Amino acid sequence: MAPAMIPSLRARDYLSDVKPIWCPGCGHFGVLSALTKALAYLERPKHEIAVISGIGCSSRVPAYLNCYGFHGLHGRALPLATGLKAARPDLTVIATGGDGDGFSIGGNHFLHACRRDIDLCYIVMDNAVYGMTKGQASPTTPPDWTQSALTPHGTGIPAFRPAAIALASGASFIARGFSADPHGLSELIARAILHPGFAFVHVLSPCRTYRPDDQSSWKQAVHPFGEHILSTAETAVDTPPGASTSTKLHVQDDGLGLGVLHEVARSQASTSATAGANPDRQAALDAIEAELEA
Amino acid sequence: MIWQNDNQQSITVAVSGSGGSGALTAGFILLAAAQRCGRYGLMMRSAGPQVRGGESVAILRIGPSTVTNIGDRVDLLAALDWRNIERFQDELALDANSLVLHDNAAGAVPSGIAASGAEQRPIDFGRRAAEHNGGRANMIAVGVLGGEMGLPLQALLDATDAVLGKKAPAAVDAAKACIATGHGGTTAGQTEREPSTAPAAAKRWRLSGNAAAGLGALRAEVGFIAAYPITPASEMLEWLAPRLERAGGTLLQAEDELAAVNMLIGASFGGVPAVTATSGPGLSLMTEGIGLAVASETPILVVDVARGGPSTGLPTKSEQADLNQALYGLHGDAPHLVLAPLDVGDCAFTVEWGSRLAERLQTAAILLSDQALGQTHAVIDPPPRCPPVLGRKGVSATSAQALTDNAIDSATDRAIDSAKPANAFARYAPSADGISPMPSPGIPGFEYTADGLAHNAQGTPSSSASDHREQLSKLMHKLTAHDYGDAWARIDRGQLADEPADSMISLLTWGSSWGAVQEATTRLREQGAQVQSIGLRLLAPLQHDQLSRAIAGTQVLVVEINATGQLFRYLNAERVLPPSARSFARPGPLPLRPAEVIAQLRLQRPQPDADENQAGGGDEHAGESLQAADVGGGY
Numbered sequence: 033m034a035p036a037m038i039p040s041l042r043a044r045d046y047l048s049d050v051k052p053i054w055c056p057g058c059g060h061f062g063v064l065s066a067l068t069k070a071l072a073y074l075e076r077p078k079h080e081i082a083v084i085s086g087i088g089c090s091s092r093v094p095a096y097l098n099c100y101g102f103h104g105l106h107g108r109a110l111p112l113a114t115g116l117k118a119a120r121p122d123l124t125v126i127a128t129g130g131d132g133d134g135f136s137i138g139g140n141h142f143l144h145a146c147r148r149d150i151d152l153c154y155i156v157m158d159n160a161v162y163g164m165t166k167g168q169a170s171p172t173t174p175p176d177w178t179q180s181a182l183t184p185h186g187t188g189i190p191a192f193r194p195a196a197i198a199l200a201s202g203a204s205f206i207a208r209g210f211s212a213d214p215h216g217l218s219e220l221i222a223r224a225i226l227h228p229g230f231a232f233v234h235v236l237s238p239c240r241t242y243r244p245d246d247q248s249s250w251k252q253a254v255h256p257f258g259e260h261i262l263s264t265a266e267t268a269v270d271t272p273p274g275a276s277t278s279t280k281l282h283v284q285d286d287g288l289g290l291g292v293l294h295e296v297a298r299s300q301a302s303t304s305a306t307a308g309a310n311p312d313r314q315a316a317l318d319a320i321e322a323e324l325e326a
Numbered sequence: 327m328i329w330q331n332d333n334q335q336s337i338t339v340a341v342s343g344s345g346g347s348g349a350l351t352a353g354f355i356l357l358a359a360a361q362r363c364g365r366y367g368l369m370m371r372s373a374g375p376q377v378r379g380g381e382s383v384a385i386l387r388i389g390p391s392t393v394t395n396i397g398d399r400v401d402l403l404a405a406l407d408w409r410n411i412e413r414f415q416d417e418l419a420l421d422a423n424s425l426v427l428h429d430n431a432a433g434a435v436p437s438g439i440a441a442s443g444a445e446q447r448p449i450d451f452g453r454r455a456a457e458h459n460g461g462r463a464n465m466i467a468v469g470v471l472g473g474e475m476g477l478p479l480q481a482l483l484d485a486t487d488a489v490l491g492k493k494a495p496a497a498v499d500a501a502k503a504c505i506a507t508g509h510g511g512t513t514a515g516q517t518e519r520e521p522s523t524a525p526a527a528a529k530r531w532r533l534s535g536n537a538a539a540g541l542g543a544l545r546a547e548v549g550f551i552a553a554y555p556i557t558p559a560s561e562m563l564e565w566l567a568p569r570l571e572r573a574g575g576t577l578l579q580a581e582d583e584l585a586a587v588n589m590l591i592g593a594s595f596g597g598v599p600a601v602t603a604t605s606g607p608g609l610s611l612m613t614e615g616i617g618l619a620v621a622s623e624t625p626i627l628v629v630d631v632a633r634g635g636p637s638t639g640l641p642t643k644s645e646q647a648d649l650n651q652a653l654y655g656l657h658g659d660a661p662h663l664v665l666a667p668l669d670v671g672d673c674a675f676t677v678e679w680g681s682r683l684a685e686r687l688q689t690a691a692i693l694l695s696d697q698a699l700g701q702t703h704a705v706i707d708p709p710p711r712c713p714p715v716l717g718r719k720g721v722s723a724t725s726a727q728a729l730t731d732n733a734i735d736s737a738t739d740r741a742i743d744s745a746k747p748a749n750a751f752a753r754y755a756p757s758a759d760g761i762s763p764m765p766s767p768g769i770p771g772f773e774y775t776a777d778g779l780a781h782n783a784q785g786t787p788s789s790s791a792s793d794h795r796e797q798l799s800k801l802m803h804k805l806t807a808h809d810y811g812d813a814w815a816r817i818d819r820g821q822l823a824d825e826p827a828d829s830m831i832s833l834l835t836w837g838s839s840w841g842a843v844q845e846a847t848t849r850l851r852e853q854g855a856q857v858q859s860i861g862l863r864l865l866a867p868l869q870h871d872q873l874s875r876a877i878a879g880t881q882v883l884v885v886e887i888n889a890t891g892q893l894f895r896y897l898n899a900e901r902v903l904p905p906s907a908r909s910f911a912r913p914g915p916l917p918l919r920p921a922e923v924i925a926q927l928r929l930q931r932p933q934p935d936a937d938e939n940q941a942g943g944g945d946e947h948a949g950e951s952l953q954a955a956d957v958g959g960g961y
Binding site for chain 2 (some may be wrong): 113326
């Protein structure tokens with residue numbers, strides 16, 4: 033079907049009729065809205081989009097869209113999306129999920145997806161809590177959060193810093209958005225989809241049910257990225273001498289700065305896959321079989 | 327000298343040496359030379375776990391007809407040195423009729439080897455190699471062994487070019503000079519004796535089971551592979567990497583097996599047939615993903631080149647002990663396919679069949695190869711293609727076009743809204759054969775979300791009892807309703823009538839044990855016993871009725887290389903075996919030998935069922951003994 037024949041779709045035309053299971057006031061509603069706005073803005077036909085997710089509240093997104101989608105295993109959205117994109121480079125592949133799915137059980141895949149720098153857009157809705165299993169600490173939960181019955185003294189572990197780790201791992205596009213700012217977020221998502229490489233969009237997306245007190249302040253605390261720089265004394269890592277501006281920003285990032293945090297040309301020209309062109313398959317097989325006689 | 331391992335006039339030779347001595351290279355050249363003389367052959371390798379510097383042994387059996395196992399014993403051993411030879415004492419199976427060629431410069435023959443009673447003949451491999459610039463002892467051994475095996479010098483030299491082709495010309499020349507020297511010192515070399523006149527060179531292949539499995543993937547038109555390195559499966563992936571590229575496919579090295587299996591699911595969701603290879607520990611990590619493939623009805627094939635277990639186990643050695651995991655490892659009720667190739671060439675057949683079945687049935691297939699198949703190199707007739715299997719059930723592009731056209735016609739917002747019953751396409755709609763059409767992304771009008779959560783026919787997550795029942799029934803029905811034809815097993819009945827006779831013995835096995843079992847069958851038959859052998863290729867879903875018919879009225883011995891009788895227990899759980907059936911199950915890693923099977927028949931005389939408190943008796947043949955127990959002597 034020629035693109036010209038596809039009617040322009042409005043944001044809501046990307047929504048399915050499945051009603052979200054999210055709690056009233058959940059930040060994820062804003063992310064879903066921003067995502068559909070971005071898709072409409074980019075005029076991507078629904079059938080050329082595949083949205084891939086793992087398990088968790090935010091991983092329900094594919095069912096709420098009427099694109100192609102896959103709601104897979106906890107933590108495995110990125111490998112599934114990677115396989116799809118490697119096999120079908122013609123598709124727009126978007127992975128969505130949460131902080132537990134992406135940074136804890138799926139943490140290794142996050143590192144290697146950044147390294148691999150394949151052309152994916154990965155949207156993580158970070159509310160620093162496991163919502164679907166009813167309120168346990170996640171990798172981005174502050175160490176002194178004592179509201180979970182599972183860790184009544186807090187985790188005692190410094191919070192995971194997704195943007196800094198994405199940078200260290202080789203992601204070529206890193207942005208941070210806020211679910212209460214769907215317009216700004218949709219612009220970040222659109223840029224991430226357009227970026228020809230691994231594009232990580234870290235979204236602050238409050239959980240009204242399990243983190244009502246801590247995260248209601250985000251609305252006041254967020255700021256354009258680069259405005260508030262932590263002093264070295266407040267950061268876990270010293271800025272190495274001679275570090276680039278970008279590196280300094282990430283090392284001293286307070287986690288609330290919004291915007292595009294990092295954007296470079298993709299680290300490699302093609303995917304890391306061993307990928308053939310598209311030759312005569314049967315001829316190739318015949319030649320390979322003939323070689324077995326030698 | 328005529329070497330006789332059995333009535334097939336085959337010969338089994340071994341080359342052993344410490345790391346860097348080139349024992350395996352010597353074996354490869356001998357195997358390639360046999361190929362050039364119209365012989366069949368098979369070479370197993372046994373090595374310690376060292377990456378470099380480890381000792382290894384190559385054991386080859388060469389014969390005039392298809393060789394499917396390593397035989398009962400080693401006729402001829404060329405020991406390049408004796409370092410850590412005791413590690414291989416069990417594999418070497420020397421006896422008083424064996425001949426050991428050894429280099430006195432490497433020290434005395436170790437007591438364990440001498441105790442076999444084998445004849446010892448010193449050959450100064452090292453000194454004779456030193457006569458040639460760059461010469462190596464292993465190439466002298468190739469010449470000597472080739473001569474003793476009756477392989478002509480020219481075949482050895484041609485084989486050297488084929489095997490060492492990528493080495494520097496000087497190294498190849500030195501190797502050839504050594505081979506000629508070694509060959510000249512043998513009876514064959516001195517008398518110019520030609521081997522049994524080579525049949526006009528039939529088209530014959532030399533490859534490993536791992537390569538054959540890779541070939542099966544290419545034949546199945548697999549377009550995507552993702553995998554994590556693991557012994558002994560890596561060679562399948564390394565064989566495929568350049569060849570899949572030539573065939574237009576894509577290969578990704580994953581960060582772990584969890585990623586690999588999910589990458590497969592992603593590619594397959596995209597419409598591209600996908601395969602991975604792993605071994606036991608990797609299969610454990612992939613198991614959750616295999617369940618997702620089953621639940622989301624996304625076809626994938628996982629090849630398990632099994633090694634000894636449990637846990638990290640015996641990475642370089644074989645065992646058939648992953649059957650339970652392949653059958654039962656997935657949580658929940660997760661109907662899927664389990665297949666096993668029966669010999670090196672059958673790896674191509676079964677991988678192709680398994681991938682095509684997975685595609686057709688939109689399910690996960692686990693294929694159980696093992697180290698004894700995967701890392702064994704063989705000279706074989708080209709393996710046949712698998713029977714035709716219909717491809718993935720897709721959607722009609724025409725109707726997709728129609729759906730999109732409707733959307734265009736109603737191009738007002740309101741019309742689009744009303745035409746937006748999302749997930750209107752019922753991806754998981756029940757059907758007569760249980761298979762529902764699976765569109766690939768990119769086709770307009772069929773957008774759907776695949777799900778590992780219990781779902782309704784549209785794919786929307788649903789915890790309703792009726793949806794669960796409907797979808798589970800669909801998953802089970804599509805596997806059992808499919809007609810798998812005759813490929814479910816290989817049955818060797820010899821010249822017997824179609825129906826098994828009373829008092830016949832059935833040797834029932836699977837996977838890599840087939841070769842030794844089938845040879846045992848042939849030998850027993852030549853001694854007058856009524857024996858058939860059955861090798862199961864499709865383990866799940868079990869072809870219950872066909873198997874029942876095949877073994878009806880016979881005395882059954884179930885043979886497998888694991889300690890707990892996994893196949894025996896499975897078949898009993900399926901209530902397909904008669905109460906008199908017996909199990910011969912022993913752990914790996916030693917390869918199964920035909921004489922072992924015959925000896926087991928002698929040992930395992932079944933008792934009448936009345937003595938055993940077994941439920942479900944009433945088999946009229948149950949009281950009969952395994953007749954072959956009396957005729958299987960001589961080994």
